[in-house]
Amino acid sequence: MANAAEIARKAEREDVRSRWLLSAPALIIIFLAAIGPLAIVLVYSFLSPGPYGDVVWKFSPEAWISVFLERDIFDETLSLADANLAIFWRSAKLALLTTIATMVVGFPTAYFIATRSERTRDIWLFLITIPFWTNLLIRTFAVLQIIRNEGIINTALMKLGIIDRPIQILFTDTAIMLGMVYVYLPLMVLPIYASLEKLDFRLVEAGYDLYASRFQVLRRIIIPLVRPGIIAGSILVFIPAIGSYVTPSVLGGGKNMMIANLIELQFGQGRNWPLGASLSISVMVIVMIALLLYVRNATGPDTRNG
Amino acid sequence: MAERFSIRYQPGFTTIAAICFVMLYMPIAVLVVYAFNATDSTSAWGGFSLHWFETGWNNAQVIDASIRSLKIGATAAVLATSVATMAALATTRTPPYPGLTFKYAFINQPLMVPEIVTGVALLIFFSRIKIWSGYTGLGYLIAAHTAFCIPFAYLPIRARLESMDLTLERAAADLYATPWHVFRRITLPLLWPGILAGLMLAFVISLDDVVITEFVKSGGQDTLPTYMLGQIRRGVTPEINAISTAFLLLSVGIVTLFFFISRKRD
Amino acid sequence: MPDKPVRNAIDVRGVSKIFGAGEQRVAALDSVSVSIRENEFFTLLGPSGCGKTTLLRLIAGFDYPTEGEILLYGEDIAPLPPFKRPVNTVFQSYALFPHMTVGENIGFGLEMLGKPRAEIEARVAEMLKLVKMEALRNRRTSQISGGQQQRVALARALAPQPKVLLLDEPLSALDYKLRKEMQIELKRLQHETGITFIFVTHDQEEALTMSDRIAVMSAGRILQVGTPWDIYDKPAERFVADFIGETNFLAATIDAIAGGKAQVTLGSGAKLSATFAEGFRPNGRATLVVRPEHARLMKSPADLSGIVENIVYFGTDTHIHVRLDGGEPFIVRQQNTRNASCGFETGEKVGIQIGDNAAQVLKD
Numbered sequence: 033m034a035n036a037a038e039i040a041r042k043a044e045r046e047d048v049r050s051r052w053l054l055s056a057p058a059l060i061i062i063f064l065a066a067i068g069p070l071a072i073v074l075v076y077s078f079l080s081p082g083p084y085g086d087v088v089w090k091f092s093p094e095a096w097i098s099v100f101l102e103r104d105i106f107d108e109t110l111s112l113a114d115a116n117l118a119i120f121w122r123s124a125k126l127a128l129l130t131t132i133a134t135m136v137v138g139f140p141t142a143y144f145i146a147t148r149s150e151r152t153r154d155i156w157l158f159l160i161t162i163p164f165w166t167n168l169l170i171r172t173f174a175v176l177q178i179i180r181n182e183g184i185i186n187t188a189l190m191k192l193g194i195i196d197r198p199i200q201i202l203f204t205d206t207a208i209m210l211g212m213v214y215v216y217l218p219l220m221v222l223p224i225y226a227s228l229e230k231l232d233f234r235l236v237e238a239g240y241d242l243y244a245s246r247f248q249v250l251r252r253i254i255i256p257l258v259r260p261g262i263i264a265g266s267i268l269v270f271i272p273a274i275g276s277y278v279t280p281s282v283l284g285g286g287k288n289m290m291i292a293n294l295i296e297l298q299f300g301q302g303r304n305w306p307l308g309a310s311l312s313i314s315v316m317v318i319v320m321i322a323l324l325l326y327v328r329n330a331t332g333p334d335t336r337n338g
Numbered sequence: 339m340a341e342r343f344s345i346r347y348q349p350g351f352t353t354i355a356a357i358c359f360v361m362l363y364m365p366i367a368v369l370v371v372y373a374f375n376a377t378d379s380t381s382a383w384g385g386f387s388l389h390w391f392e393t394g395w396n397n398a399q400v401i402d403a404s405i406r407s408l409k410i411g412a413t414a415a416v417l418a419t420s421v422a423t424m425a426a427l428a429t430t431r432t433p434p435y436p437g438l439t440f441k442y443a444f445i446n447q448p449l450m451v452p453e454i455v456t457g458v459a460l461l462i463f464f465s466r467i468k469i470w471s472g473y474t475g476l477g478y479l480i481a482a483h484t485a486f487c488i489p490f491a492y493l494p495i496r497a498r499l500e501s502m503d504l505t506l507e508r509a510a511a512d513l514y515a516t517p518w519h520v521f522r523r524i525t526l527p528l529l530w531p532g533i534l535a536g537l538m539l540a541f542v543i544s545l546d547d548v549v550i551t552e553f554v555k556s557g558g559q560d561t562l563p564t565y566m567l568g569q570i571r572r573g574v575t576p577e578i579n580a581i582s583t584a585f586l587l588l589s590v591g592i593v594t595l596f597f598f599i600s601r602k603r604d
Numbered sequence: 605m606p607d608k609p610v611r612n613a614i615d616v617r618g619v620s621k622i623f624g625a626g627e628q629r630v631a632a633l634d635s636v637s638v639s640i641r642e643n644e645f646f647t648l649l650g651p652s653g654c655g656k657t658t659l660l661r662l663i664a665g666f667d668y669p670t671e672g673e674i675l676l677y678g679e680d681i682a683p684l685p686p687f688k689r690p691v692n693t694v695f696q697s698y699a700l701f702p703h704m705t706v707g708e709n710i711g712f713g714l715e716m717l718g719k720p721r722a723e724i725e726a727r728v729a730e731m732l733k734l735v736k737m738e739a740l741r742n743r744r745t746s747q748i749s750g751g752q753q754q755r756v757a758l759a760r761a762l763a764p765q766p767k768v769l770l771l772d773e774p775l776s777a778l779d780y781k782l783r784k785e786m787q788i789e790l791k792r793l794q795h796e797t798g799i800t801f802i803f804v805t806h807d808q809e810e811a812l813t814m815s816d817r818i819a820v821m822s823a824g825r826i827l828q829v830g831t832p833w834d835i836y837d838k839p840a841e842r843f844v845a846d847f848i849g850e851t852n853f854l855a856a857t858i859d860a861i862a863g864g865k866a867q868v869t870l871g872s873g874a875k876l877s878a879t880f881a882e883g884f885r886p887n888g889r890a891t892l893v894v895r896p897e898h899a900r901l902m903k904s905p906a907d908l909s910g911i912v913e914n915i916v917y918f919g920t921d922t923h924i925h926v927r928l929d930g931g932e933p934f935i936v937r938q939q940n941t942r943n944a945s946c947g948f949e950t951g952e953k954v955g956i957q958i959g960d961n962a963a964q965v966l967k968d
Contacts, residue, residue: 158594178368315455316455
């Protein structure tokens with residue numbers, strides 16, 4: 033009798049063990065080339081900057097202090113690091129605005145696709161996905177071409193006589209936001225579409241049957257049911273947006289930096305690797321908080337398997 | 339009163355959707371059109387010409403960067419897909435066991451961390467190793483690309499695996515197939531479309547990467563995107579349009595293939 | 605029947621299968637024991653959730669018992685993985701390999717066993733002939749009908765000549781007529797090949813028509829094992845009686861046991877003799893089981909009396925639902941003759957006569 037239970041347990045143990053073996057290579061690679069290095073960043077954030085970049089192995093909390101505060105050169109007093117904080121503020125602001133903008137444009141688009149017939153739906157999905165797989169750089173560059181002073185928008189507006197001189201769109205916060213909305217739009221559309229596709233439209237029918245107006249049906253029935261998709265889309269847009277590097281670099285010029293550009297600076301001219309490290313960890317913290325909020329709020333059925 | 343009441347209609351949505359699609363494609367369309375522009379202006383059309391494509395083709399740096407991109411992409415894609423296949427087999431179609439959620443989060447981690455952070459982390463990590471080992475080849479880039487390609491290869495393979503009928507493998511075992519035979523004769527052939535999809539996805543993702551490559555590369559190790567980034571920062575040339583268009587065609591081609599494969603083999 | 609020593613193909617001894625722990629502990633099988641003889645068409649019968657499929661899976665090797673042993677011709681097969689057991693399964697969903705042709709499917713088991721090409725070819729041809737599917741050898745399995753898929757699944761499982769063939773509700777997806785045909789086919793196949801068949805179903809009619817012996821299961825336990833006649837005429841327990849066919853239950857008191865029969869008194873006062881299961885000593889109050897076709901409806905009061913409540917016509921026979929004087933329901937079954945009504949009307953006062961040995965005492 034004990035024999036049978038033993039056999040059962042042994043088989044189970046072997047199964048679990050072989051599963052660990054199979055997944056080992058993936059876990060190892062990701063640990064070495066993705067997660068492990070994060071720990072090193074944390075360590076570096078507590079070291080001192082070396083003269084030509086890299087670090088000197090001496091403990092220093094300077095990097096963390098410099099994130100928020102700056103020391104006056106002369107009298108060593110601490111005050112808020114305006115420049116840094118402005119960059120943090122810009123990043124958060126732009127990321128949030130981008131999320132909202134993509135939501136406003138993306139929701140109707142996802143709705144449109146979800147309400148097409150079965151056959152055409154695939155085509156529309158395909159059309160939305162293509163820009164997504166186009167290189168981020170190319171897409172940003174395309175936006176650059178359009179909004180620059182000699183670009184299409186300005187030329188058209190001038191030809192139509194609406195303006196005399198080109199509007200400076202490039203190298204402003206607006207430019208960055210336009211770029212990010214353009215780049216991240218598919219990331220908002222796809223999860224919302226996934227939720228909408230599962231929506232039982234008979235519930236909408238029931239709403240109309242019970243005297244709801246179109247707007248009320250949208251607000252009280254459709255949107256709440258699609259909430260998991262909206263939240264997923266928001267996270268998928270916000271996280272890359274706040275850590276965005278290419279778009280502010282290309283469309284913002286050197287002046288309108290976001291956090292990622294500030295970080296890069298530390299590894300280039302700024303020669304302050306520990307500060308770069310502490311800034312990176314700060315971004316991670318913001319992202320983690322956003323993710324936590326997501327997990328807390330996504331109480332509906334997941335769009336992905338858990 | 340002739341129109342039927344449609345429960346799906348919401349006012350304005352179709353208009354916004356239309357605007358959205360136009361917005362999505364217009365910049366790309368403009369870029370592609372101007373790649374064929376004979377003059378180097380980006381606002382006036384000077385006639386059709388393949389001039390810029392020629393320039394790009396003859397640009398040694400462009401060719402060099404492209405080849406490097408393809409090398410890294412191919413290697414990373416193959417590595418990532420193999421590893422992801424094993425991981426998918428290990429984490430799918432099983433009752434929950436301790437460590438499963440952890441593994442799943444781990445594998446998908448590259449998707450959840452902003453590229454800038456990973457880029458910085460690898461820059462620091464690899465610079466240490468460079469000092470210590472003296473190796474400055476493509477290995478770092480390949481390793482980095484493989485790592486972030488894994489989740490992209492993993493997801494379609496996992497999806498395919500989950501929709502597979504478990505009974506088929508059981509039937510094979512019932513008919514005296516050892517676990518290895520079951521994998522080779524049943525699981526693998528049926529999983530193959532998913533693996534192909536994962537491979538293509540990984541390849542495209544690797545080709546497209548800018549940020550992590552930018553941070554991890556050593557001097558002279560430009561990939562096509564990093565080369566383009568450098569050029570764009572210095573000023574706009576129509577040559578970039580041509581290169582972008584070529585790149586675009588490649589990506590679109592691969593994604594179209596991907597779509598066909600995942601739709602057909604159902 | 606020739607008196608040759610018959611071995612047991614499968615011995616199940618004290619097997620339990622328990623899922624979960626503590627409060628969520630579920631016993632899919634509870635200390636089950638049964639012996640299945642070689643060359644037998646044996647059926648596991650029961651409602652869904654009774655454990656019959658679990659037991660089948662344990663025999664096939666897809667799961668391990670929590671307790672107990674399973675022997676194949678006297679040898680413990682519990683440590684063997686499924687690909688080492690000379691036991692093959694016909695799955696409910698057929699599980700045909702979609703990327704292989706019919707011929708390749710059938711030959712798969714032999715291929716895995718490493719048989720030479722020539723032998724595999726010959727055997728596949730033989731199997732195709734056995735299930736009458738020669739023409740479809742090179743078709744993809746997705747291109748053939750449900751009934752044809754079923755036969756391919758059967759051929760595939762028979763090709764490696766297993767010692768035991770397990771069939772997991774293989775006919776449930778077929779329509780009525782096809783199912784009836786396949787039932788006869790399966791019986792024929794079992795006779796021709798001489799392989800022990802273990803058949804799982806919830807359809808009691810199917811079990812009765814096809815089996816040499818039946819094990820009736822409920823809630824993880826085997827309630828009764830016997831030939832179809834035993835199960836039908838002499839159900840040991842209430843569940844078995846109720847699950848198989850239609851039944852009437854009567855309360856009675858045991859007066860005496862004489863000559864292997866029980867002398868009982870019914871509530872109405874009538875006295876009958878009834879059979880009872882082996883190894884059981886009926887005593888005191890008990891429940892009797894009477895099959896509707898073993899009772900006769902009379903115009904005047906007999907062993908029982910009551911009023912006709914409902915008459916249901918079935919084509920081949922008629923069920924007459926009677927409300928007895930004591931308030932209990934009773935169904936009588938009459939075979940129909942052509943163009944004649946059953947002879948009774950709703951609301952009529954009738955009597956019911958129960959023949960000798962038409963009643964069975966239940967283990968209560």
